[in-house]
Amino acid sequence: MLGLGLVCAAVYVVIALTLSQRQDDTLTQKQAAVEHLLTEGRGAHDLAGVRHLLKDFLAGHDELSLRLVNGEGQSIFETAARQPPLADSKRRVFDIRLPPDAGGSAHAVLVLDRRTDEALLARLAWTLTLAALAGALAVSVGGFMLVRLGLAPLHKLVAQTRQVTATDLERRLDGAGQADELQPLIRQFNELLDRLSVAYKQMEAFNADVAHELNTPLATLISSCELALRKPRNPEELREALGSNLEDLHRLASIVGDMLFLSSADRGVPARRAWTLSLGMLAVEVLEFHEAALLDTGLRAEVLGDAAAAVDVRLLRRALSNLLGNATRYASAGSAVLIHIERQQAGGVRITVQNEGPTIEAEHLPRLFDRFYRADPSRSHADRNHGLGLSIVAAIARMHGGHAFAESADGVTRIGLVLLDNEDTSRPG
Known part of the structure; x- marks a missing residue:
């Protein structure tokens, strides 16, 4: 409505200005014609001749009226038509030369009746107003239908989403026919x-x-x-x-x-990091705690490598204890359990606990860190191990911005975690 209204208003203003300009041009042309007629006109040697010429000139021009007033203020010529009101007319006042017998000069008032043009503008205004209303209604109805038609696939999509419930999570949205x-x-x-x-x-x-x-x-x-x-x-x-x-x-x-x-x-609780100069010493402390279990199973353990990092010592100790406990349960008797600690070139520290024993099938590796998951279907050691140890390792890795990993091939299993450096914890000088 606003757009069409502005367009119609612009059309109306342009036509109104054009008509006004045409009226001004008409007055100018008629003034020049009257002056030329009275100056060059033949047979107009007296007042009667002047009146005759002017009546002939104005014949057929009902929108024009002319009045001549002599120097004494007396009207010497006036068209018989009634002059329009000032609001509905345009006037041009000028002095004109007359023949000597007609008085020599006169004061002329040329009037142009604008009522015909005003009626035209009024009809145009009503036409444009009705066109704007009808156009706005047509655009609104058409836009409504087009939007309704365009949104029909989306409504179908909404209907599909309503069918997805907690008991039917296998249903998927069908994108056929969608934009x-x-x-x-x-x-x-x-x-x-x-x-x-x-x-x-x-x-x-x-x-x-x-x-x-x-x-x-x-x-x-x-x-x-x-x-x-x-x-x-x-x-x-x-x-x-x-x-x-x-x-x-x-x-x-x-x-x-x-x-x-x-x-x-x-819930995203972060680790409380503190700068630790030797992760190897921390691993040795955990090994000492597991020494009895290692001796009972005939295993030996060794820490390889060292690094300094900002870690939560309590949490890392727990993660290492869980990794060692897991390695002790599944390591072959008489073999070695190795703890590798190395700093990565891309940043962070990688801690790996390696043991020799049965190879874990590849399909089990991604799920080792799931809660209560056991690769051993017989649920061995269920009396001592409730299946949350490696889940806790993965959680501790995430709390340090890293991740847990598991590899198993050719009778060697490596399970560990990567701890990323915390930019907020500065290295002590």
């Missing part, structure tokens, strides 16, 4: 659904694993308590039952504690 501009959005949405589907399946598996891990010690605790309460027991038997229950309670507390830690890591 090219929407294809990237459809691809990204389908990729999002893929990630959500994987996350939902992992959540379901996680819930099942949590229930399984908690069910076993709870069932043991319940049965132990029931047996202890069936008949009177002496203090020694009760002490033995309570000791067994305490072990299961510690295991439950360990599972809950690890789950709370992973939840905190998932």
